[in-house]
Amino acid sequence: MPVEYVLARNPNVRDEELEAAIDYLCAKIRRAAYKGEPAPFNAYRSKFIFEKALNIRTGESEWAFAGSEKRNFVEQPTLQSQILRWHFDGNSAD
Numbered sequence: 001m002p003v004e005y006v007l008a009r010n011p012n013v014r015d016e017e018l019e020a021a022i023d024y025l026c027a028k029i030r031r032a033a034y035k036g037e038p039a040p041f042n043a044y045r046s047k048f049i050f051e052k053a054l055n056i057r058t059g060e061s062e063w064a065f066a067g068s069e070k071r072n073f074v075e076q077p078t079l080q081s082q083i084l085r086w087h088f089d090g091n092s093a094d
Contacts, residue, residue: 004049008056018054022047 007013025047032040 004052004056007049007053013053015054015057018050018057022050022054025050 007018025043028040028043029047032038032043
């Protein structure tokens with residue numbers, strides 16, 4: 001079973017904790033983009049998993065955050081260009 005489904009069904013993890021983790025990871029990604037650093041791949045992947053878990057819990061589409069104004073996704077084009085330009089080398093400090 002995918003990790004986002006396990007996380008969504010875990011009663012020990014509250015919605016507020018998922019939201020706080022998503023906010024923290026968004027800030028980390030924006031900070032790296034602002035500094036011109038390579039994309040923190042683990043932070044980006046974790047944010048995606050937490051968002052999907054929260055969406056599953058709330059009954060929204062698993063992709064609800066992708067087009068939502070709730071989260072600031074200004075970092076996505078930057079991340080995509082960084083990933084394509086530098087490729088992830090596994091040495092990111094996330």
